[in-house]
Amino acid sequence: MIRYVVYWARMVACVLKGGRLYYTWMGSLLVLILLGAWSYSHDVVDGLIRTNMTDEVSWGIGIANFVFCVGLAASALLLIVPAYVYKRHDAKEVVLFGELLAVVAVVLCLLFIITDIGRPERLWHLFPGIGKLNWPSSMLAWDVVVYTGYLIINLHIPGYLLYKQYLRQKPNPYFYLPFVFISMFWAVTHYTVTGFLLSGLGGRPFWASPILAPRFLVSVGCTAPAVLLIILTVVRRHTHFKVQESVFDYLKKVLRFSAPLNLFLLGCELFSQFYSGARTPAAHYLWVGLNGKHGLNPLIWTALALNLATTLVWITPKFRKSHRVVIAAAALTMLGIWLEKGVGLVIPAFIPTPLGEVVEYWPNLGEILVSVGLAALGAFVFTAIAKVTIAIQTGTLAVHGGEDSPRVPAAPGSVPGGDRAPVSFPPGSDRPPASVRTPESEGVA
Amino acid sequence: MSQRPVTCTKTDCTAPSCAPDCAPSAPATGLVQLRRGGGTSRRSILQAAAGGVAAAVAAPACNTPEFEAYFQKHYKKLTDEEKVKVFARLEEKTRQKTGVRVRIGDPPPIEGVHFAYALNLSHCNGNRRCAEACARENNLPDEPEMRYIRVLELDNGSQHLERGTVYYDREKVPAPGKFYLPVQCHQCDNAPCVKACPTGATWKENDGIVVVDYDWCIGCRYCQAACPYHARRFNWVEPKIEPSRINPHQAYLSNRIRQMGVVEKCTFCLQRTRRGMYPACYEVCPTGARKFGDLSDPESEVRQIVENKRVWILKEDLGTEPRFFYFYG
Ligand code: SF4
Numbered sequence: 001m002i003r004y005v006v007y008w009a010r011m012v013a014c015v016l017k018g019g020r021l022y023y024t025w026m027g028s029l030l031v032l033i034l035l036g037a038w039s040y041s042h043d044v045v046d047g048l049i050r051t052n053m054t055d056e057v058s059w060g061i062g063i064a065n066f067v068f069c070v071g072l073a074a075s076a077l078l079l080i081v082p083a084y085v086y087k088r089h090d091a092k093e094v095v096l097f098g099e100l101l102a103v104v105a106v107v108l109c110l111l112f113i114i115t116d117i118g119r120p121e122r123l124w125h126l127f128p129g130i131g132k133l134n135w136p137s138s139m140l141a142w143d144v145v146v147y148t149g150y151l152i153i154n155l156h157i158p159g160y161l162l163y164k165q166y167l168r169q170k171p172n173p174y175f176y177l178p179f180v181f182i183s184m185f186w187a188v189t190h191y192t193v194t195g196f197l198l199s200g201l202g203g204r205p206f207w208a209s210p211i212l213a214p215r216f217l218v219s220v221g222c223t224a225p226a227v228l229l230i231i232l233t234v235v236r237r238h239t240h241f242k243v244q245e246s247v248f249d250y251l252k253k254v255l256r257f258s259a260p261l262n263l264f265l266l267g268c269e270l271f272s273q274f275y276s277g278a279r280t281p282a283a284h285y286l287w288v289g290l291n292g293k294h295g296l297n298p299l300i301w302t303a304l305a306l307n308l309a310t311t312l313v314w315i316t317p318k319f320r321k322s323h324r325v326v327i328a329a330a331a332l333t334m335l336g337i338w339l340e341k342g343v344g345l346v347i348p349a350f351i352p353t354p355l356g357e358v359v360e361y362w363p364n365l366g367e368i369l370v371s372v373g374l375a376a377l378g379a380f381v382f383t384a385i386a387k388v389t390i391a392i393q394t395g396t397l398a399v400h401g402g403e404d405s406p407r408v409p410a411a412p413g414s415v416p417g418g419d420r421a422p423v424s425f426p427p428g429s430d431r432p433p434a435s436v437r438t439p440e441s442e443g444v445a
Numbered sequence: 446m447s448q449r450p451v452t453c454t455k456t457d458c459t460a461p462s463c464a465p466d467c468a469p470s471a472p473a474t475g476l477v478q479l480r481r482g483g484g485t486s487r488r489s490i491l492q493a494a495a496g497g498v499a500a501a502v503a504a505p506a507c508n509t510p511e512f513e514a515y516f517q518k519h520y521k522k523l524t525d526e527e528k529v530k531v532f533a534r535l536e537e538k539t540r541q542k543t544g545v546r547v548r549i550g551d552p553p554p555i556e557g558v559h560f561a562y563a564l565n566l567s568h569c570n571g572n573r574r575c576a577e578a579c580a581r582e583n584n585l586p587d588e589p590e591m592r593y594i595r596v597l598e599l600d601n602g603s604q605h606l607e608r609g610t611v612y613y614d615r616e617k618v619p620a621p622g623k624f625y626l627p628v629q630c631h632q633c634d635n636a637p638c639v640k641a642c643p644t645g646a647t648w649k650e651n652d653g654i655v656v657v658d659y660d661w662c663i664g665c666r667y668c669q670a671a672c673p674y675h676a677r678r679f680n681w682v683e684p685k686i687e688p689s690r691i692n693p694h695q696a697y698l699s700n701r702i703r704q705m706g707v708v709e710k711c712t713f714c715l716q717r718t719r720r721g722m723y724p725a726c727y728e729v730c731p732t733g734a735r736k737f738g739d740l741s742d743p744e745s746e747v748r749q750i751v752e753n754k755r756v757w758i759l760k761e762d763l764g765t766e767p768r769f770f771y772f773y774g
């Protein structure tokens with residue numbers, strides 16, 4: 001027990017220590033978080049009237065971000081499959097980053113919902129037993145169940161493996177492998193349920209498409225590798241943790257398939273919405289405008305342009321070779337998907353209303369501050385746990401001596417569940433040349 | 446044909462929840478001892494929440510109205526005694542906030558009665574008095590304006606909803622070449638909003654009316670996204686009504702004063718209809734376009750219409766099975 005408390009204390013100490021760049025990064029995030037909290041506190045006191053949402057467009061940027069974050073949570077699945085199903089060591093070395101990112105993404109999902117609802121203090125009404133969870137009828141109740149489960153599983157696996165690594169003990173596969181496999185199926189459920197959350201509403205024809213869940217899954221296959229490419233580049237550039245080039249190749253390969261597939265499914269959707277000439281007012285509003293209102297047109301065409309351009313990068317070998325291009329393309333892929341499957345998927349469903357009224361929506365400063373604050377909170381938490389993870393995985397944070405002394409000598413790079421040392425820097429390591437450093441990657445030190 | 450939709454069979458009912466029934470003009474005093482002590486303000490609840498739920502739980506004053514309000518059970522789990530307390534607390538809260546003494550009752554569904562609405566589109570001329578009468582009866586705020594009933598002005602010969610408008614000049618009705626389509630909650634038998642609600646805060650009662658427990662709703666607005674008739678309204682701000690306009694004859698599940706951050710909707714004026722009266726929109730309509738009654742009574746007007754007129758329902762393809770019929774006659 002004491003050992004466990006000490007472990008936590010040392011992790012906190014590890015988070016508090018860092019270089020100038022690290023402090024700058026964390027400090028700026030903290031400022032954004034506080035701004036978001038300040039803005040949200042007004043929503044709590046004065047009501048959601050402070051947002052630009054209305055009875056007509058009753059879900060706004062908060063839910064759009066929620067939907068996008070669901071996609072980020074796929075990062076775990078993306079690394080777990082190669083690591084545990086195909087037993088790729090390179091993927092196993094970084095799998096914890098995927099799982100921790102999933103944790104952060106799920107927490108963000110929940111926070112985006114909580115900050116969006118009218119009575120957050122009544123959340124206990126959802127807890128079975130003391131509250132009244134309308135399960136299995138309500139898709140939102142399914143979401144609550146699935147998210148909580150996913151969060152617990154994804155907290156358990158890295159939590160257990162890291163602690164064992166800290167103790168320099170070999171993890172017991174029975175304690176984590178079953179959960180790893182459960183988490184794979186759970187992840188698919190997670191995206192599917194979110195797809196169903198929207199497509200289950202018959203009154204919103206824009207969502208009531210049978211390919212909504214598949215479209216959703218495929219775009220998840222774009223955001224997750226894109227964000228992992230960025231994160232792992234930063235990790236490789238600014239820490240002693242070694243990420244093998246083959247991991248990057250794998251992520252790029254995923255994008256090579258998912259990005260064109262995403263466009264293909266979008267094309268299918270557009271065909272059925274527009275070719276027959278049937279009335280699809282929401283799609284019209286989104287793509288070409290309705291009743292002289294065009295609010296979302298620039299946004300969706302930008303998204304299309306971004307998705308086309310980045311797909312071109314992912315399928316062209318020449319572009320894929322340049323780190324600079326890859327990082328830029330990854331960032332733009334995220335932006336493109338955020339516009340298309342976040343904002344462009346949630347908001348038009350409300351325009352026009354089921355009774356045909358066209359009321360437009362655009363987030364106001366308060367809403368943007370809350371969203372940015374939450375995103376900053378996600379980045380803050382992820383940076384903190386990634387720092388601890390790296391310290392543990394590279395052996396700088398470990399228990400010393402005592403009865404838990406490792407049977408396996410403190411091999412600095414032993415990977416949880418793996419047997420390969422990721423830390424040593426072989427001469428002429430495949431660290432990228434300094435010339436490809438990007439502003440994002442400079443953030444963490 | 447029976448003119449009154451139903452007869453209240455419960456005038457002698459002694460259930461506390463039914464106590465203030467059938468006496469709209471009775472002075473609003475007495476049957477239940479009003480509890481003293483402040484109403485629950487959202488701010489104070491949130492302060493409690495901000496200090497951690499633990500603080501709220503461990504607070505010495507576990508019987509303060511704030512505490513009771515925060516831990517109030519779902520309507521369906523409340524016993525009769527608890528209901529008396531809850532209603533008294535809410536009445537007191539309204540009195541403190543607005544100075545108006547109101548009576549909150551809880552008329553139960555009448556056995557065997559299934560309410561339905563029929564609307565004659567040949568008669569409706571779009572004057573929107575129904576929407577205003579509804580607002581007064583149900584204590585809907587004017588600033589920002591909230592209305593349960595939306596009347597669409599559409600081109601003759603078309604149901605192209607996006608070409609219609611709700612912002613027409615009501616002084617100039619009926620406009621040539623136009624017809625009017627009033628829409629309010631259709632009390633769907635297969636209600637998407639009920640299915641969607643994650644907390645069971647909205648449900649269908651035995652007489653067919655879909656209600657919301659405003660003290661249980663978490664304000665997620667999933668029901669609003671689910672409703673195909675744009676019938677649900679959210680309280681984006683603490684609702685404000687001029688005290689002089691408050692209707693003191695209230696029911697827990699319908700027109701009592703609402704709160705910020707929760708969803709509400711038309712309840713066919715259950716505070717009236719369950720006591721044998723007509724809904725406010727029905728009574729005010731000068732054209733006689735509105736028909737209301739008990740669908741299970743073979744003699745009722747609404748049943749006759751549904752059986753003998755060529756009625757239709759809005760968005761039938763969605764399978765919501767509304768209790769709201771349109772016809773031309
Ligand atoms: S009209 Fe809308 S609010 Fe009314 S019961 Fe049907 S779905 Fe629910």
Ligand code: SF4
Binds near residue numbers: 644
């Ligand atoms: S807003 Fe209230 S009534 Fe509507 S789904 Fe959410 S909890 Fe249920």
